[in-house]
Amino acid sequence: MSPEQDGVVKLAKDLEGINLHNVPNPVKERRKKSSKRKIIPTSSLIRPSSQQKNGYLEGSPEFTRVPYTSFLHTSIRSFPTKSPTDIFYESKEVALFTDNQLYVAARKDVVPNLKKDISHLYESPLLEARKLKALYLGHDLFANIDELVPMTIAELDTIAPCISYIEDWRLNNPGKPFKIGKKFTVVTTRHHIVDLTMHLFDRRNKQKSLIATYMGNGFISLSRNPKYDHKMSKVGIYSSDPNIKKICYSGFELENCLTENTKNSGSSDSKCPVFSIVEGKLSEDIGLLMRCEMDAFNPVSKTNTELKCFGPLSMQNSNHRKKLLKTWIQTGLLPNSDIMIGLRDSYSGQLLDIQWYSRDALFRKFNHPGLPLNKKEMNYNAKVAVEWCNHCIKSTCDLVEANISHYNCNKPEPFEVNIDPNGTIIITKLNIIPRNVEIFKT
Numbered sequence: 001m002s003p004e005q006d007g008v009v010k011l012a013k014d015l016e017g018i019n020l021h022n023v024p025n026p027v028k029e030r031r032k033k034s035s036k037r038k039i040i041p042t043s044s045l046i047r048p049s050s051q052q053k054n055g056y057l058e059g060s061p062e063f064t065r066v067p068y069t070s071f072l073h074t075s076i077r078s079f080p081t082k083s084p085t086d087i088f089y090e091s092k093e094v095a096l097f098t099d100n101q102l103y104v105a106a107r108k109d110v111v112p113n114l115k116k117d118i119s120h121l122y123e124s125p126l127l128e129a130r131k132l133k134a135l136y137l138g139h140d141l142f143a144n145i146d147e148l149v150p151m152t153i154a155e156l157d158t159i160a161p162c163i164s165y166i167e168d169w170r171l172n173n174p175g176k177p178f179k180i181g182k183k184f185t186v187v188t189t190r191h192h193i194v195d196l197t198m199h200l201f202d203r204r205n206k207q208k209s210l211i212a213t214y215m216g217n218g219f220i221s222l223s224r225n226p227k228y229d230h231k232m233s234k235v236g237i238y239s240s241d242p243n244i245k246k247i248c249y250s251g252f253e254l255e256n257c258l259t260e261n262t263k264n265s266g267s268s269d270s271k272c273p274v275f276s277i278v279e280g281k282l283s284e285d286i287g288l289l290m291r292c293e294m295d296a297f298n299p300v301s302k303t304n305t306e307l308k309c310f311g312p313l314s315m316q317n318s319n320h321r322k323k324l325l326k327t328w329i330q331t332g333l334l335p336n337s338d339i340m341i342g343l344r345d346s347y348s349g350q351l352l353d354i355q356w357y358s359r360d361a362l363f364r365k366f367n368h369p370g371l372p373l374n375k376k377e378m379n380y381n382a383k384v385a386v387e388w389c390n391h392c393i394k395s396t397c398d399l400v401e402a403n404i405s406h407y408n409c410n411k412p413e414p415f416e417v418n419i420d421p422n423g424t425i426i427i428t429k430l431n432i433i434p435r436n437v438e439i440f441k442t
């Protein structure tokens with residue numbers, strides 16, 4: 001588990017039980033049990049029906065919430081034989097960023113490469129795979145826990161790599177406007193998108209909160225809500241509980257164990273994170289510029305490999321299915337990704353097995369009709385997750401659009417975006433730009 005994800009998992013867990021003071025009573029909406037596609041009901045709780053258009057008025061300054069009922073989705077029981085379509089209809093890696101420096105996307109030598117034998121694990125038959133990983137099994141994943149220097153909350157959340165990429169792009173394209181979507185370009189770290197998406201599949205999450213800042217000229221940045229920083233600084237890798245720390249640490253140790261040192265990792269004690277900058281398009285109108293932390297690159301298959309360290313998995317356990325859905329979403333945001341899971345013995349910390357998955361194979365593991373139906377958490381349905389991810393981003397853009405003073409405003413306008421336990425997305429205008437919001441030129 002990378003510190004990036006870990007922070008997110010813990011932050012999400014931590015949002016439990018927090019009530020927002022400025023959010024009106026949530027509209028009680030029952031999720032339909034029907035397996036058919038939903039129909040948009042007019043939500044009379046929002047405004048008089050004479051003014052309604054799909055439950056709200058577009059462009060109206062009073063448009064501050066998107067009710068859950070406007071989310072149309074596939075049946076939670078439907079499992080296509082093929083992995084659901086990608087989250088973006090178009091997406092590409094445009095650059096790499098590490099140690100304050102930008103590199104072209106092809107410079108995979110700055111990414112930790114998988115060790116030679118491990119890089120051959122993909123698609124290798126069982127017997128051969130057994131030989132390839134033999135050397136690594138039994139490795140103590142709790143071994144060097146004292147050497148760990150975790151990323152700070154600010155490092156975890158910075159979009160500096162994206163800003164650096166935009167500036168570089170402008171230098172190379174003088175006079176041209178940088179734009180991914182015709183209307184909006186959302187600049188964000190990957191974990192915010194993963195986090196929004198997982199909201200629907202985690203009943204422990206009471207609500208989700210983010211800062212969306214309209215920077216002008218169609219740029220929207222997403223940042224964490226600093227209101228909850230005090231909670232985040234006590235969880236996950238920052239936790240004082242030695243057992244939680246150990247489990248979080250094992251993810252880092254797995255990365256060290258399976259990858260070669262890169263040139264930039266020798267200089268200091270802690271590994272310098274490497275980010276891929278990804279341009280994704282949700283629609284012609286909405287584009288994203290995303291910072292994705294990378295674990296490893298496979299020089300043989302030429303894929304980005306996401307490394308995960310889990311305890312032994314059982315698909316009868318809904319939390320495990322949730323973890324795999326999260327991994328599937330995460331890897332769906334970075335083009336050309338596959339997954340390698342290191343299974344640890346929770347007590348001794350020994351590495352028990354290393355399993356390789358394509359995204360398709362992973363999808364088939366947690367999404368098939370033979371598994372017990374979990375209605376409360378939308379059956380961890382991957383297709384519904386893709387639809388919900390699209391819905392969240394689109395709704396955020398719609399809400400921002402309806403509440404900004406002007407498309408070409410020259411002063412950043414910050415908003416708090418919350419998703420309540422019922423899945424209603426609510427926007428609140430803020431008077432002050434939170435201190436962690438990174439301002440950039442548009």
Ligand SMILES: [Mn+2]
Nearest residue numbers: 001002295307
């Ligand atoms: Mn990872």
